[in-house]
Amino acid sequence: MPSLPVRPLEKPLKLSFISRLLALPALLLTLTTQGAPVYVQAGPGSFNHAALDLLAARNHMDYQRFYSGTPAHTYTSAAQAQTWAFSALANSTIEGQLVPAIVDAMRSYQVTELSAAVHMPIEMCVFGLNKTGKITHAASHPAALKQIARWLSAHQLQAKPVPKGTNEAARLLAADQFDQNTVAVGSCALKAVYPELTLRETGIQDNADNHTLFGLMKMEKRPQPISEDEARSALAHVVDQANVLINTRTDSAKALFSHINQRLAQMQPVALFKAQKHRPIEDLSREAVVLSKALEQAQQQCLDTGSVKAFFQAQMDAAKAIQYRYRAQWLSEGVPNQEADLTQLRNTLNQLGAAILQTLTTHLAQHGNLTTELKPVFLAALNTDNLTVQDKQRLYQALQSVRRVENCQATD
Known part of the structure; x- marks a missing residue:
């Protein structure tokens, strides 16, 4: 089966996450008035919503969103409008990983173009009409219910499938369409859409490493519906193509993270040299030189100098923290008797x-901006001794804020 074509989207209007959420009271809504139209599976506050937000942050763009409920309706609408569809494709905890509702929709529709893919961790949250009342039923999308089987069993709850999505389950609960003993299960972002609901519990998914793969696609109606097995095979092919996009982006990020880790790993010999020569850890004049070189290169490469400065400052702060921890360690252990060449280290x-x-x-x-999708990869890649989780968190926060300068010509 041939690979699907991939091409970038035009850049539309950008709106804040919360303002979008609060402006969406209905199931089928437009989030922006400009930009590339996208028909989105489920509704506002859903996992699809959160995944498309990640894609928007990655590309520094937003989309004109039409929330469309079921995959079948999403694909129908996108095909008729000859525009983009955004939906889940696979989940790591579902048997066979392929989402059944997507398989069913693929019987009548085929993907003609795959623009982007998002691999997002899934955290299931429980919403109720009260905080502590007895619950007997849990309402959610059928695929979501399959991901919380152990929680349902442990609480002896009856599942209440809502095919239109997790957002629809929350909407029905907020509209008093369910009784007081029913809860809705879905994305924690639903709280911003339905503030009248109470967040009762978080992280109830069976698998802590629960991920869903989403795709931004062009759809076309098939001349004739195909069998379920054929649809499953077609969806598996799309999933393979989406995973290629995900893996390519991840590999690119890993190369970057490796360089950052290697630089921080040099702090042990730097600390050793300073200890042997009785020099202070902090050298503000040297930091100024490092920043100056970084900003000069950033400007040449069309990177925003303000965000690069913040990232390099975070790197230098982490570097100093590592050195201080080595110095503290050597107070009791003694300074290692090893040579350290500062000139070579600086090179x-x-x-x-x-x-x-x-x-x-x-x-x-x-591959676009760094987003929270890649944060676990970053945290795992940085394995330098004496670097704390807090150091890593601050580094990634600064790193994912770095932006390119638009309409800029890079120079040598």
Whole structure:
């Protein structure tokens, strides 16, 4: 089966996440008045909503969104309008991973173009009309209910499938269409859409490593419906293509993260040299030189200098923290009797700093902004000793804020 074509979308209007959420009281709504139209499976506050937000953040764009309920209705609407559809494709905890409702919709519709894919961790949250009342039923999308089987069993609850989606389950609960003993299960973002509901519990999914794969696609109605097995095969092919996009982006990010980790790993010999020469850890004049070089290169490569400055400052702060921890460690253990060449170290640090900016530039150009999707990869990639989780969190927060400058011509 041939690969699906991939092409970028035009850049539309950008709106804030919360303002979009609060402006969406109905199931079928437009989030923006400009930009690329996208028919989105389910409704506002759903996992599809959150996944498309990740894609919007990645590309620094937003889409004119039409929330369309079921996959079948989403694909029908997108095909008729000759525009984009955004839906779930597969989930890591569903048997066979393929979403049954998507398989069913694929019997009548085929993907003609795959523009982007999002691989998003799923956290299931429980909403009720009160905080502590007895519950007997849990309402959600059938695929979501399959991901909380153990929780349902442990609480001896009856599942109440809502094919239109997790958002619809929350909407019905908020509209008093369910009794007081029913809860809705879905994305935690539903709280912003239905503030009258009470968040009772979070993280109830059976598998802590629960991920869903989403795709942004062009759809076309098939001349004749195909069998379920054929639809399953067609969807599996789309999933394979989506995973290629995900893996390519992840590999690009890993190369960047590796350079960052290598630079931080040089802090042990830097701390050793300073300890042996009785020099202070903090060297503000040297930091100024590093920042100046980084900003010069950033400007040449069309990176926003303000965001690059914040990231390099976070790197230097983490580097100093590592050095201080080594110095504290050596107070009791003694300073290692090893040679450290500061000139060579600085050459290595300069090379790694340049490599970080180059790989960052390439990643942003080819794969868009760094988003929360890649944060677990970043945290795992940084394994330098004496680097804390808090250090990593701050580093990634600064890193994912780095942006390219639009309408800029890079120079050598």
